[in-house]
Amino acid sequence: MDVIRLLGIRDTSLSVDEVLGAVEDHAAGGTAVFVGTVREQDGGRPVTLLSYSAHPSAEEHLRRVAEKVAADHQATALAAVHRVGDLRLGEIAVVVAAACPHRGEAFEACRRLIDDLKHEVPIWKHQVFADGDAEWVGACD
Template sequence: GPGPAAGPGPRRAARDAAGRPGAPRVVLASVRAEELSVDECLRAVREPGVGAVALFVGTVRDHDHGRAVTELEYTAHPRAGAEITRVADDVAAMYPVLTVAVTHRTGLLGIGDIAVVVAVGAAHRDEAFAACRRLIDEVKAQVPIWKRQVFADGSSEWVGAC
């Protein structure tokens, strides 16, 4: 039989007995302190029925509303991992897509670092793009991750915190 699992690796989309695509699958959903990989998300959503992959990569920019930004810090609630999975499942169920992956970084990030990666695999581009857009919007709106911006003058502010 197979050896011990090496952690949650990519899973393939569900298929019914005739080999047709079944329910969309969230193949990767993670909130982590480690550097994110676009390639990891791309590999996770590829499968034989996927004819289009839409990707969104959010990076740290050097400005916000005219102020110079030097770094960002993301802090996540302990339930953020469960919430990002829930949001990904919800969005995957709304669109005719086959596979979904989303990863979000925590900790201190510098200019140009990747903060979030969303990948959606579908048979066609329209649904891949629509689901990708919806997923990043819902992650930002619903997952309890807060961003602190540090400005060039040494001041900082929390963004999106209630």
């Protein structure tokens, strides 16, 4: 079975249960999950609106990131999904998971998956602040 079990860029709500189910593996002794949610402040400034946009090639970039993580870590299963569109406070923006033979490997693979996703996948965040100011950010936080 392929190590990369689930990847996606979606304009619908994300499910932590779906991602956990995708990485379920009897060879894994540890599974690590990261869930990124929309927070009410950024840099101490209240956020009133947040929207994610993705380049059409974002899923291809996400696959390459996952392939690199799979090659560099002893993962038995990986999954990553990211939301696009308008999100409200508290909504899930991204979920990544890594299952590995041991917990330390799972933590490392999960952290690498979210960090590389953030830096290499063309997803942009547009946030509007309560004072009317707005900014674009290169990828998810």
